[in-house]
Amino acid sequence: MSLFKYSAPSSFYPLAGKLVPWFGVLAFLLAVGGLYLGLFVAPEDYQQGEVYRIIFIHVPSAWMGMFIYLVMAMYAVLALVYQTRLSAMMMEALAPTGMMFTALALWTGALWGKPTWGTYWAFDARMTSTLILLFLYVGYLALMNAIEDKKRADKAGALLVLVGSINVPIIYFSVKWWNTLHQGASVSLTQGNKMAATMLAGMLVMALACWMYSLAVSLCRVRAIILEREPHAAWVKHIREVQA
Amino acid sequence: MMLTLRAKRFVWVALGIVTLSVAVALVLRAFNSNLVFFFTPTEVSQNKAPKDRTFRIGGLVTEGSVQRKPDGLTVAFTVTDTIQSIPVRYTGILPDLFKEGKGVVAQGRMGGDGVFTASEVLAKHDENYMPPEAAEALKRAGHPIEGKVFAGQKPVVTQAGK
Numbered sequence: 001m002s003l004f005k006y007s008a009p010s011s012f013y014p015l016a017g018k019l020v021p022w023f024g025v026l027a028f029l030l031a032v033g034g035l036y037l038g039l040f041v042a043p044e045d046y047q048q049g050e051v052y053r054i055i056f057i058h059v060p061s062a063w064m065g066m067f068i069y070l071v072m073a074m075y076a077v078l079a080l081v082y083q084t085r086l087s088a089m090m091m092e093a094l095a096p097t098g099m100m101f102t103a104l105a106l107w108t109g110a111l112w113g114k115p116t117w118g119t120y121w122a123f124d125a126r127m128t129s130t131l132i133l134l135f136l137y138v139g140y141l142a143l144m145n146a147i148e149d150k151k152r153a154d155k156a157g158a159l160l161v162l163v164g165s166i167n168v169p170i171i172y173f174s175v176k177w178w179n180t181l182h183q184g185a186s187v188s189l190t191q192g193n194k195m196a197a198t199m200l201a202g203m204l205v206m207a208l209a210c211w212m213y214s215l216a217v218s219l220c221r222v223r224a225i226i227l228e229r230e231p232h233a234a235w236v237k238h239i240r241e242v243q244a
Numbered sequence: 245m246m247l248t249l250r251a252k253r254f255v256w257v258a259l260g261i262v263t264l265s266v267a268v269a270l271v272l273r274a275f276n277s278n279l280v281f282f283f284t285p286t287e288v289s290q291n292k293a294p295k296d297r298t299f300r301i302g303g304l305v306t307e308g309s310v311q312r313k314p315d316g317l318t319v320a321f322t323v324t325d326t327i328q329s330i331p332v333r334y335t336g337i338l339p340d341l342f343k344e345g346k347g348v349v350a351q352g353r354m355g356g357d358g359v360f361t362a363s364e365v366l367a368k369h370d371e372n373y374m375p376p377e378a379a380e381a382l383k384r385a386g387h388p389i390e391g392k393v394f395a396g397q398k399p400v401v402t403q404a405g406k
Contacts, residue, residue, distance in 0.1 A: 043375030047341060052373060081254045117366045118339030124281040162261065166268050177272075178279045179302060181349055186371040195373040 007084050009226045010235040016219040023216035030209035038202035045199075054112040055199075059187075060207040062105035064214060065133060066168050068098030072140075073165035076158035086222075088154035089229065091161060092144055093222035097214050099137035106130060117181060125174035126182035129167055136164040150229060282349045285328035293354070301330060301360060302349040302368060310344055323348060323360075334362040341367035 006012045038056035045052040072091045079087040109127070110120040121127065140160050147153035175184045187193045193200055230236060247255070272279070282302030283293040293299050303323040310321040318335045321344075332350050342348060347368030352361045374382075 043377075045373050046376040046379035047346075047372075048369070055373070077257055080257050081250060116339070116341055116369050118342075119364075119366055122281070122366070125279050162257070163264060166264060170268075170272070178276075178281065179284070180281050181366060181368060183369050183371045186373055194371050196375055196378060199373050 007086050009086055009089070009230060010233065012086055013223055013226050013235075013239070016223050020216050020219050020223075023212045023219065027209050027212035027216055030205055030212060034202055034205035034209050037198065037205055042198045042202050043196065048116060051112060051115050052199075054108050056202050056206050058105055058108040058112060059203055060210040061101045061108065062130070063207055064210045065098055065102035065105055065130070066171055068094050068101065068214060069133060069136070069161070069165060069168055072098065072161045073168075076161040076165075079154060079158045080162070085229075086226075088158065089222050089225045090218070091140075091154075091157060093218040093225055094214075095137055095141050095144075096221070097217055099134065099141065101210065101214075102130065102134045102137060106134060122181045124180040124182055125178045126171065126180045129171040129174055132167055133164075133171060136160070136167065140164075284325040285323060285330045286325050288330060288354070289328045295354065298351060298353050298363070300349050300351045301332070302347070303329070305342070305344050305346060305348050307344045323350065330360050331358065332360045332362050332365075334365050336363075336365070338365055339367040341369060343367075346370075 006015055034056065038053060042053070044050055072094050075087040075091045075094075078084055079091065106127075109130075113122075114120050140157055143160055144153050144157050147156060174180060175182055186195050187200065187203070195203070227236060282300035285301065285303050287293060288301060293301070301323055303325045306322040306324045306329055310319060312319055315335075317337075318333065319338065320331065320333050322329045322331050324330075332352075334350065334352075342365065347370060349366045349368050350360065350362035351364040351366075353363075354360055
């Protein structure tokens with residue numbers, strides 16, 4: 001089937017190269033639009049005033065941190081079952097971006113927590129499980145770099161990611177299952193949203209921007225990983241960047 | 245039935261995920277009480293909160309209950325989940341969002357006199373985001389913004405079976 005054609009690094013490499021600029025430009029445009037909506041169009045909040053505007057970074061980052069981990073888990077299944085080389089490479093390409101977004105969510109959350117709750121940090125279920133997510137990303141990257149043999153590293157990494165993926169639903173539902181300091185979801189598919197329309201629009205546009213950014217940088221990164229891992233493949237010798 | 249190598253690997257991975265999920269679910273069930281960030285006044289009245297060490301209580305600051313003492317730093321108020329309420333005393337700086345009728349989480353110890361002495365008071369924010377005019381309009385129309393229980397709290401149930 002034609003779809004499987006792109007699971008081969010030789011055909012995925014040029015495809016990714018063509019897609020990167022598109023996703024990059026989209027990310028930039030959406031980020032400009034989202035920040036404009038969030039910082040200039042959206043009204044202030046009736047309780048928090050201006051402080052709430054951190055959500056335009058915080059919420060998309062937190063979503064992205066969780067979502068990228070789930071995508072990595074999906075690739076982990078593919079890598080373990082089908083043993084496709086590209087799946088393992090995609091995992092390695094996605095991890096740094098997921099880690100960055102998770103760190104960003106924790107950091108912006110702390111900055112928001114001080115004026116709102118009165119503390120930077122509390123060990124409630126939502127925050128602790130998000131911190132564990134950050135450690136899982138760090139652990140995965142450390143593991144990948146610690147094992148010399150790439151095949152064995154891929155296997156160990158895929159297992160770690162798969163085991164850790166159980167943490168994502170815990171993060172998401174923590175505010176429902178337990179009493180937490182962190183508030184419940186303002187936006188959910190089942191219960192509608194609890195935000196004014198312009199605020200929500202700004203947040204969703206920023207979330208899309210983060211998606212596009214993640215696609216752009218991880219595709220860019222996976223191209224580098226492909227070349228790094230398979231420098232002697234026949235097709236590599238024929239691409240322009242390598243010949244130059 | 246013959247399984248291909250690929251199908252066999254898939255079965256192993258699937259089995260692993262299922263086993264792990266069950267294990268984590270059991271662990272979470274077992275640790276349920278330790279994952280609770282705060283106890284509600286109802287839970288405290290049901291003796292579910294620890295007696296001899298500090299814990300957190302969470303709820304709404306009862307309307308009209310906040311009293312400032314002459315020293316300017318000590319505050320007394322009651323925390324309610326609309327069923328039970330607990331008097332709290334706190335000396336220190338309150339967060340900006342501390343308000344009557346809003347969510348609060350206080351850490352401290354239960355005194356013998358039934359007064360909770362807090363060493364830290366945090367504001368518990370809710371998930372509603374709207375402009376001030378919209379909040380005002382809602383209030384005029386008689387819609388309670390907070391709903392029946394405060395944000396983030398599990399529905400109050402009398403857990404007879406547990």
